[in-house]
Amino acid sequence: MAKKLIYGKPSGFFDTFDRRPGITHSTHYCPGCGHGVLHKLIAEAVADLGMLDKTIFICPVGCSVFGYYYFNMASISVPHGRAPAVATGLVRSNPDCFVISYQGDGDLGAIGFNEFIQAANRGENMAVFFVNNGVYGMTGGQLAPTTLPGQKTLTSPYGRSVENEGYPLKVCEMVAALDSPVYVERTAVTSPKNIRAARAALRKALTYMKEKKGFSLVEFLSGCPVNMKRSAKDTDEWIEKNVIPYFPVKCFKDIANERKPKQSPVGIYDKEKVKDSLLATEKIHPSDESELPVPDIKGELRIKCAGFGGQGILSLGMLIAEAGHLQNLKASWLPSYGPEMRGGTANCSVVLSREAVGSPLVKTADVVLAMNQPSIDKFSPDLRDGGILIYDSVNIKFDNPGKCNVYSLDASMIAKDVIGDVRCANSVMLGAFCEIIRSIDEKSFISSITNNFRGKEKVISMNIKAFQEGRKAVRK
Amino acid sequence: MDRKKKKFTPVITVNECKGCERCVYSCPKKVLRLENKLNSYGYRYAFYIGEGCIGCGSCFYTCPEPGAVSIYEETEDNT
Numbered sequence: 001m002a003k004k005l006i007y008g009k010p011s012g013f014f015d016t017f018d019r020r021p022g023i024t025h026s027t028h029y030c031p032g033c034g035h036g037v038l039h040k041l042i043a044e045a046v047a048d049l050g051m052l053d054k055t056i057f058i059c060p061v062g063c064s065v066f067g068y069y070y071f072n073m074a075s076i077s078v079p080h081g082r083a084p085a086v087a088t089g090l091v092r093s094n095p096d097c098f099v100i101s102y103q104g105d106g107d108l109g110a111i112g113f114n115e116f117i118q119a120a121n122r123g124e125n126m127a128v129f130f131v132n133n134g135v136y137g138m139t140g141g142q143l144a145p146t147t148l149p150g151q152k153t154l155t156s157p158y159g160r161s162v163e164n165e166g167y168p169l170k171v172c173e174m175v176a177a178l179d180s181p182v183y184v185e186r187t188a189v190t191s192p193k194n195i196r197a198a199r200a201a202l203r204k205a206l207t208y209m210k211e212k213k214g215f216s217l218v219e220f221l222s223g224c225p226v227n228m229k230r231s232a233k234d235t236d237e238w239i240e241k242n243v244i245p246y247f248p249v250k251c252f253k254d255i256a257n258e259r260k261p262k263q264s265p266v267g268i269y270d271k272e273k274v275k276d277s278l279l280a281t282e283k284i285h286p287s288d289e290s291e292l293p294v295p296d297i298k299g300e301l302r303i304k305c306a307g308f309g310g311q312g313i314l315s316l317g318m319l320i321a322e323a324g325h326l327q328n329l330k331a332s333w334l335p336s337y338g339p340e341m342r343g344g345t346a347n348c349s350v351v352l353s354r355e356a357v358g359s360p361l362v363k364t365a366d367v368v369l370a371m372n373q374p375s376i377d378k379f380s381p382d383l384r385d386g387g388i389l390i391y392d393s394v395n396i397k398f399d400n401p402g403k404c405n406v407y408s409l410d411a412s413m414i415a416k417d418v419i420g421d422v423r424c425a426n427s428v429m430l431g432a433f434c435e436i437i438r439s440i441d442e443k444s445f446i447s448s449i450t451n452n453f454r455g456k457e458k459v460i461s462m463n464i465k466a467f468q469e470g471r472k473a474v475r476k
Numbered sequence: 477m478d479r480k481k482k483k484f485t486p487v488i489t490v491n492e493c494k495g496c497e498r499c500v501y502s503c504p505k506k507v508l509r510l511e512n513k514l515n516s517y518g519y520r521y522a523f524y525i526g527e528g529c530i531g532c533g534s535c536f537y538t539c540p541e542p543g544a545v546s547i548y549e550e551t552e553d554n555t
């Protein structure tokens with residue numbers, strides 16, 4: 001007699017779930033949860049279709065947020081409801097990858113409905129697997145857009161009232177009415193018969209994605225026994241008796257055979273171009289000055305620039321980042337805008353390092369450049385002991401608490417009176433920064449200004465002059 | 477080969493079972509039951525009564541745990 005495994009853990013799962021803290025052999029799902037049933041179908045299908053190394057599984061917010069513990073494929077966690085938006089970015093920047101947007105009914109039908117319906121309408125090449133369990137599972141069973149009329153949940157203790165909450169959202173019906181999507185089917189992960197139909201639908205959606213036919217949606221009516229306050233068996237029976245009559249289990253649309261594989265417009269999604277536009281500091285072309293030695297910075301130099309919107313705070317940060325980059329430092333620049341377009345506050349984080357930059361967000365700073373009072377009040381406490389504070393003394397009054405090295409200069413006045421344009425105050429600050437930091441060469445700052453204002457000779461010379469004035473004027 | 481000669485055995489990994497009973501009520505032959513004892517995580521767990529499995533895979537597909545149920549097939553091997 002020979003023993004053969006005919007059904008066993010699919011290879012789309014990791015052997016052990018090492019990413020899961022504590023228990024590494026089972027899932028975090030409640031007993032009887034529909035997510036688990038669906039996970040197995042996905043793991044099996046992606047492996048069987050040979051798509052493991054090209055598939056990206058998007059973990060939504062909801063009970064399935066930890067999907068990446070289990071699937072032996074690339075995963076990414078996204079903010080609530082944003083899976084189809086992230087999926088769009090993924091397939092557009094790399095049209096050869098396959099993206100599964102896995103979403104609950106709260107995630108897809110409520111907070112993320114716009115992202116979802118727009119992606120469907122654009123016909124992005126992706127498969128959306130929509131788990132409709134009629135409640136917000138993770139947060140304790142609140143009403144979802146798909147909760148049935150009269151169904152009791154934590155936030156509809158007397159049952160869903162159609163007067164108050166409207167009727168359940170029929171997602172498949174809506175998506176099938178759009179022209180772009182190629183395949184829309186509703187299934188249920190309840191009885192073995194329904195699970196087999198769900199398995200077939202899921203495989204079809206993955207196959208269409210593999211053939212680049214466009215957007216597929218498969219909905220899975222699913223049990224959440226804990227929040228439905230029933231056993232798994234009663235939950236399944238309840239779904240079959242009450243949910244399926246409202247949300248018919250069937251194929252709404254299947255037109256993939258009429259569609260040609262999607263072609264990405266040539267050039268637009270070129271990887272290098274995407275990189276260039278996303279990583280702005282990568283755009284800088286090293287000039288002759290890159291022959292200069294790499295500055296001797298220990299660890300990361302974490303800098304915060306802050307002031308009013310319109311003072312050129314973001315450019316000040318960018319000029320510093322570019323100067324560092326020109327001397328072959330790794331540089332990051334992260335802007336933060338106030339809600340106002342003008343007159344509000346603005347700040348940016350710049351990190352320079354000989355190694356790859358970790359977090360681009362500066363919380364504890366080595367250097368703070370402040371150009372107005374609210375900024376110094378807000379950010380000077382973030383300076384590490386012994387850090388450097390440089391501020392514009394025209395706009396700011398500051399009492400040194402003695403923990404840091406404080407420098408100041410009349411940046412705005414110099415810009416206005418000596419250079420003739422107050423908008424050059426940020427370059428005056430840049431000069432002060434150069435003078436105090438010293439590890440980055442003056443030439444790199446000048447090239448940075450030149451690159452930044454390329455083509456505007458007059459602006460370049462004014463800003464270089466402002467920069468030199470700043471170097472002279474700064475005082476302790 | 478005579479189909480009837482095939483023998484199927486569902487195997488439940490005790491500590492991966494959460495006792496949800498999905499396999500128990502989904503089995504068309506009703507050959508899975510829930511043990512009265514608890515596993516290390518405090519769940520009652522499923523077991524096979526030892527005969528009657530037809531290898532349909534219903535328990536495998538309905539089980540929400542990746543590795544709690546496996547099904548083996550034993551065949552006559554003449555070589």
Ligand SMILES: Cc1ncc(C[n+]2csc(CCOP(=O)(O)OP(=O)(O)O)c2C)c(N)n1
Pocket residue numbers: 061062063064080103104105106107108111131133135136137138139144
């Ligand atoms: C922006 C944001 N808003 C709200 C929440 C709180 N929250 C966490 S899970 C969840 C609902 C998830 O429900 P669903 O998508 O149905 O998934 P399930 O948990 O039922 O699988 C909510 C509202 C959040 N994490 N982020």
Ligand code: SF4
Pocket residue numbers: 028029030031032033034035063133137138223224225226227
């Ligand atoms: S709360 Fe509901 S959806 Fe979440 S893991 Fe438990 S059974 Fe599944």
